[in-house]
Amino acid sequence: MTDGAMVDLKGTLEFTEKFLGWMRGRGAVLIVTHDHPDPDSLAAAMALKHLITIKTGQPTTIAFGGMIGRGENRVMVQKLEIDVVPLDSLDLDRFQVVCMVDSQPGTGNNSFPRERKVDLVIDHHPARESCRELRWVDVRDEYGATATMLYEYLEAQKVSFGTKLATILFYAIKSETQDLGRDWIRADRRAYLQLLPLVNNSILFDIIHPEVPRAYFAHFSHAIRNAMIYDDVLVFNLYQIDTPDMVAELADFLLRVDEVKVVLGMGHYKNSMALSFRTLRNDLNAGEILQSVVAGLGTAGGHGMIAGGQIPDTAGNRETLQQLEQSLTHRLLQELGRYPVPGIPLVTE
Helix, strand or coil: CCCCCCCCHHHHHHHHHHHHHHHCCCCCEEEECCCCCCHHHHHHHHHHHHHHHHHCCCCEEEEECCCCCCHHHHHHHHHCCCCCEEHHHCCHHHCCEEEEECCCCCCCCCCCCCCCCCCEEEECCCCCHHHHHCCEEEECCCCCCHHHHHHHHHHHCCCCCCHHHHHHHHHHHHHHCCCCCCCCCHHHHHHHHHHHHHCCHHHHHHHHCCCCCHHHHHHHHHHHHHCEEECCEEEEEEEECCCCHHHHHHHHHHCCCCCCCEEEEEEEECCEEEEEEEECCCCCCHHHHHHHHCCCCCEEEEECCEEEEEECCCCCCHHHHHHHHHHHHHHHHHHCCCCCCCCEECCCC
């Protein structure tokens, strides 16, 4: 949304020199993404693994919790040969160094055990209190994508990379900033434009236009039929979902409704309510608003115009999910100064 400050490659070089020097020779490295990782999380992890491999030669594993469910993300993992493993399949005791990208300890959006030590956090979301205890922290909440930060790591360290990693990084910035349409600064635009000539356009096309099952369109139908509009706020409930990514995808989609400036979406997945929040208003901080909405119920995080959250231990029966929707809607409208506003259906049948 803004040009922001100049890129500080000198500072990036100093930071990467220090943490790579500390890391060198310590043994196996684990890189943890957030659960149900999106392109930004996967790209940052792959770039960090490449940097460590080139600079220290240490064996490095990328792990995630949850699933990779969204069509674009599955195609990206397959076509670009992104090597990731489920976190619960690993013996965590065999890793001497733990890095976390696009997430932070204790946020509720990653499955890494809270009692275990994290050595390095690289993220573009606002720093949490848990980061104060860590040895190495690079949090730049003004950046639109963590992938931009990792691109600068590679650039500062003069580490070359091939077209597949370039495509991963480019698509992450493209996806996270909606083609530089939201939450971007000069650094994101610079990385986007420098990566563009290196991209494999055929693979990029396949990622952007994945084949999807028929059930995918059922979620769209469900969201549209359940969506309610309160002034310029739209709320939808998918109820039972087979992948939490669908909530974020439909939040982005329904933000296109005319006169709607704020969208809150939700869906029940494996005993938890997954939440996505989107806004077109520059005067709102999505992360702060969603944290207020779920206070005492769950956890949330984000920045600028996008946020996500989860409410754990939620019963999956329809009555409970309807009551939770009503409660969250009430909280959101109060937070935005819209309560009481009568809701009207997005569509009528």
